[in-house]
Amino acid sequence: MANFSRYRELLSAPDVKTIILSTFPARVAYGALPLTIFFKTFHDTKSIPLAGLAIGANSLASSITSAARGSIVDRYGNKWPLRVFVPAYVAMLIVLNFAHTATSILIIALILGVSAPPINLSVRPLWKTLAPPGQLRTAYALDTSVMSTAGVIGPIMATMLALSSHPGSGLLTCALFIAIGGGSLAITRVSRDWVPEKKIEGESANWRHPAMRVLMYEGAFIGFGWGAFSIAVPAFATLEGVPHNTAWILGIMGIANIVGGLAGGLVTRSKSPLSQFRTTYLIWFIICIPLAFTYPSWSLAIEGALLGLTIGAIQVFYWEVMEAVRPAGSPTASMGWLWTIEGSMSAAGSAVGGWLSKTESPRWCLAITTLSVGCGLLILTIGRGRLKAANVVSSEAQDLEAMKDNFTSDGH
Secondary structure, eight states, rough: OOOOHHHHHHHHTTHHHHHHHHHHHHHHHHHHHHHHHHHHHHHHOHHHHHHHHHHHHHHHHHHHTHHHHHHHHHHHHHHHHHHHHHHHHHHHHHHHOOSSHHHHHHHHHHHHHHTTTHHHHHHHGGGGHHHHOOHHHHHHHHHHHEEEEEEHHHHHHHHHHHHOTTTTTHHHHHHHHHHHHHHHHHHHHHHHTOOOOOOOTOOOOOGGGGHHHHHHHHHHHHHHHHHHHHHHHHHHHTTTTOHHHHHHHHHHHHHHHHHHHHHTTTSSSTTHHHHHHHHHHHHHHHHHGGGOOOTTHHHHHHHHOOOOOOHHHHHHHHHHHOOOOOOOTTTHHHHHHHHHHHHHHHHHHHHHHHHHHTOOOOHHHHHHHHHHHHHHHHHHEEEETGGGGGSOOOOOHHHHHHHHTTTTTOOO
16 A cells, blocks of 8 residues: 655655755745735836736746746756856846836846746756656655645745835845755756756657647646636635635645645556546546536635645646656656646636636636636547557666666766
8 A cells, every 4th residue: 555655765865855955945936926026016016907917927928938948958957057047037036126117027027937947847857867766656746745835835925025024025035045946956966967868860849749739738728727717716705805715715725735746646556647647637627517616715615625636646647647758858848848838828818817707707717717627638538549658557677767867977
């Protein structure tokens, strides 16, 4: 029976704790940044629409350029890209802190998105080197939960700093955390010595690869649906006169997401990643069915908890599927391409969700989320043949061979 000894074994492996602890401050900063930009913009312009536009510009620019930044890492490794991106990003955060006009804030927020250090993208391929044989699923689960934890802590930190006696300290704190986390990753041995995979001549590019196209189509629907959801919850609570419910509903969902990610890492390897992915996806869709009939109180909180558990687990299997089907030589760019599609569609979903919430009802946004998950499931069902590379159960010997491909010539 699966138990948490898998995590003890993983954490005892060399460099695992180092990677987790060293990058955690930067991940918290990324979690805090949207709200930090919101509070900064609102404080200086007194305009909520402008604050929302600044967040949107930053998020959209970051999403659109994820594939490009991932390709840079796949070509040059982690060392030099991080040593360029991290100082530039820290400098831009400091510049944004001293900007006060609407135009300058929007321009700098856009540049920030373009220049974001690919920290999460850079960490993901390291797990094939760090994880002991047979522990790759557990490693992905641990990384997913760490990202989710940072995603819960970040907004809390941003809100506390914005409401403190030094409201301008938010951006400076994010700059410090990025410098610590990104700088540590750039100089950590396992990251510094990681060797990018060799590309295979004639291998399709990500946007032409049949399996990756299936995941891109799926990601487009999920991004749009989740963008609508991100607007629906605060809009619904505000319209019903209970805006304070937004925080604890999303907080419950965030905590459940962490638990779900850890649980996903304990699932037996007797079934293929694709099988686990589709099964969990079906459960996700079933949970989404009553979403539009909830109310921003206990019913939506319960739905959020169930969604968080499922999404946390599904992310683990998603990474495994992507790793199995992606083109050779693109461990970072593949994820970057998927984040580009999903993030861009999420921005579109948020825009549509805001309009629907104002003109119709937030329930329409929640219905869009359910429909989007259903469409994602349909795409995976139709395209499962193209994902057949993920429909096999790997042995520990295969995992070990994959790990060797990422070692440097001196045994690191």
